[in-house]
Amino acid sequence: MNPNIPSIEQLKEIALPAPVSYAPQTWGWWVLLGLLVITALVIAARRYWQWRRDRYRREALVRLAQLQQRSDDLNALRELPELLKRTALSMPNTNPPVGASLLAKATRHSTHEVTDTPLSRAGSLPQGPAPFGGKDWQTFLQQHIRQPLPADFSQQLAQLAYAPDATLRALPAEHRQQLFDTCKHWVEHHHVAA
Structure with missing residues (x-):
């Protein structure tokens, strides 16, 4: 063998560098990761809350499908108007809390002290859809949906x-179907204050 030519025995394996860590190297990335996790948790919690809040809507749609069959x-x-009224009564934030009118009176007349007792609460009626009928009911239904309803929907x-x-x-089948469709549209798309 020729001594000038290096032999294979002299070759040594090259040392590999340490593997790159998947963990962020600077604090800024940790902050960004924390913000992403918090944002994901907030979005998930909000979706869950909306899903729970809309339970009454899902139940009304199931009942409406049963009626439509x-x-x-x-x-x-005959159950359609009752179902719509029950859906409206189940909407969150349609009725102010008991005593809310007293609080409003107390802030207007701060010199008089108003106590919240069962007797004083008896005078405040709920402002939701319960007392509505006729034009008031039509107005309530229209206020909670963006698309216009038929002008005589409450009369129907x-x-x-x-x-x-x-x-x-004597109602034609098309008219019945239109009533079911309008009720379904209102239940699906009515606006609930957050």
Whole structure:
């Protein structure tokens, strides 16, 4: 062998560098990671809260689908106004807390001390949809949805609730379907204050 040519035995394995860590190297990346985790948790909590808040809406849609399956039944038609009213009553934040009107009076007349007792609460009526009928009910329904409702929608609901059976039997199938579609649209798309 030629002594000038290096032999393979003289070769040594090259030492590899330490593997690169997946952990961020500077504090700025840790802050960014923390903000991303907090943002993800806030979004998840908000979605869960909205999902729980809209439980009444999901239940109303299920009941509406059941009623629509038997749309030829007069009892199903008569239940539509009740279902819409129950849905409106179940909306969060439609009724002010008990005593809210007293608090408003107390802030206007700060010289008089107002106590919140059951007797004083008896005078304050809920401001939600419960006392509504006719034009007030139509206004309430329209205020909680962006798209316009039919102008006589509350009258149609009153007709479903109180008209004689012969009148309801005379309703054409297209009109019944339109009523179900309008009710479904309102239940799906009505606005709830956050």
